[in-house]
Amino acid sequence: MPAYDVLLDSEIRHILVRHEQSAAHMADGYARASGRTGVCMATSGPGATNLVTGIATAHLDSSPVVAITGQVSTPQIGLDAFQEADIIGIASPVTKYSFQPRSVAEIPTAVMKAFYIASTGRAGPVLIDVPKDVQVDLAEVEYPEKVEIRGYRTVYKPDQEKINRAAEVLARAEKPFILAGGGVTLSNASHELQRLAELLLAPVATSLMGKGSFPEDHPLSMGMVGMHGSKETNQLIYEADVILAVGCRFTDRTTGRLDEFCPASHFIHIDIDATEIGKNKCVEVAIVSDAGHALRALLRALAKNLTAAKDTPWSRKVREVKEAYANKIENSGKELTPPKVLKELRRLLPPQAIVTTEVGQNQMWASLCFRALRPRTFITSGGFGCMGFGFPASIGAKAAKPDVPVFDIAGDGSFMMTENSLATSVLEKLPVTVLILNNRMLGMVAQWQRLFYNRRYSAVKLGEVPDFVKLAGAYGAEGYRVGSMREFSEVIKKSLRNEVTTVIDVPIDPEENVLPMVPAGYSLKEVIG
């Protein structure tokens, strides 16, 4: 209450949400779209615990978020007072750091340190838990010019010797391959990545988090690798003699069965977080550094002993593989399929448009079929896989980039988890469009049950409710249901013109699988579909 009272007189824009989880996702979406730190605030106890899912989402995807929570007065802490929760204890494993200022004098430093820690090094969420009496108290305070945190070390610049070694290995490589992760986007190193790929004539595949870090309409782009990566990419990466992994952490979703992941390749790994080196995958050359710094250093080192070729046998092979893939025409005979819809969406959206995704089939269709052309335009909950993320994140992204169209590619199940954010989108004038690939199912779980549990559908059928068109209307948003590709295109164009909160219900076949797919625990070579 005291903090909200003074907020009325401040220049800070406050966006009122309907559930704290959405507040955390909005702050996260804001951060991912803009590169600046997003902020969310909640009351003590249940307000604070409701933030936790969103904080954990930001944590696993290294997104800079500062979460501020209220706390009971300091004398009451530990007494199980009304609406007391040990939020520092609860959130500790999913925050980069947390503060609980015990006097008003500690607040300025805590705030400055929080923003500093959240946004530097490997970014992540920081929590500031402010007891009520500390909020109310008054004191003359000074904002320090800068803060120093003696236990917080961030290595930005790479070790030159390691760079030289990596450059040697890359210069000798006949079939170099680049695997780009979210770290490239976080360090704004897309430009450097592109220059390096063009110099080496190396194909670039991304992890889910890396999507957007390399333009997917580039001749060297191989899209996404991993469980739902394209078949061609998952095969091609096995042929590489050297794999340069930048800002990615070799998760099971990216590598498939890890001990069978490219056993014949040499690995170079760049990551800002030293603990990621060797955590999942042992590598030949490990470079602890900010991706941008490391890539620039690599480019300088390579400039000495490599001149860009026009093409190589490897780059020709990449081109052939891509052409063969592009020539495969999907023809299921169905009018509305997710791949068709998403390809059409890409065609209609400008390159700077931002899409967020929910989690599940919609997310994997989006990553397979919707090409991201610029960094920070494809926002998804990768590590945590948090259903309900996409819609509030899209509102946060819209707050960061009001002039850019923002779309949430959703499934019906995920959207329902945070659909009450429609109120925020409408009333706060943060118009986004939600595109629901509606299969009346928890589709990804249903797909696994279809493929691995003999079609025994357990707890996945969501039924025909709600009517999303009416739901949108109830919140003062526009709702459409489309039955054909032509209608779909028209509604998209309209939503781009209108700039009002829009919900588009696209009914799809509930039996539709996201393919290709590598079953969990298998090597990337064992692709279904």
Add this chain to the structure above:
Amino acid sequence: MAKTFIISALVEHKPGVLYKVSNMFWRRGFNIESVAIGTAEQEDLARMTITIKGEEEDAEQLVGQLEKLVDVLKAARLDQERAVIRELALVKLRAKDPKVRSDIFHYVDVFRGRIVDVSPETATVEIVGSKDKIDAFISLTRSFGVVEVARTGETALIRGPQSVRIDI
């Protein structure tokens, strides 16, 4: 083969730090044998000596994860050949029988321990040394009846001028 590693960490001496560190042990699944903590060379710093059982990579990963924590200023693995490693144990033994009592006194002498408390029924022994030495003492005296054992866990410093410290 699982080995034992000793890690020395210099941490902020303030509330909540032990929670954050032990939370990380749990979250990352480390198999911690013991942790000994106390004020370090500066009053606002504490030194944690952590003994972990595991593989080479576990020890390296633990050092990395420790260093990543904002409240940890420095962490390093100690070369056990080149470190002074000590543990202190208090062992309360049943000592009613005079024969047992004299045996205890004898063992304490051999282990260079001290009797720090005596009652008509018990004797409490202080033993300082390596973990193995303390293990040996306890197993040797178990037949007398061990009432209570309190061990500090191993604490250690590198021999010579080399150190795990921060410059002020």
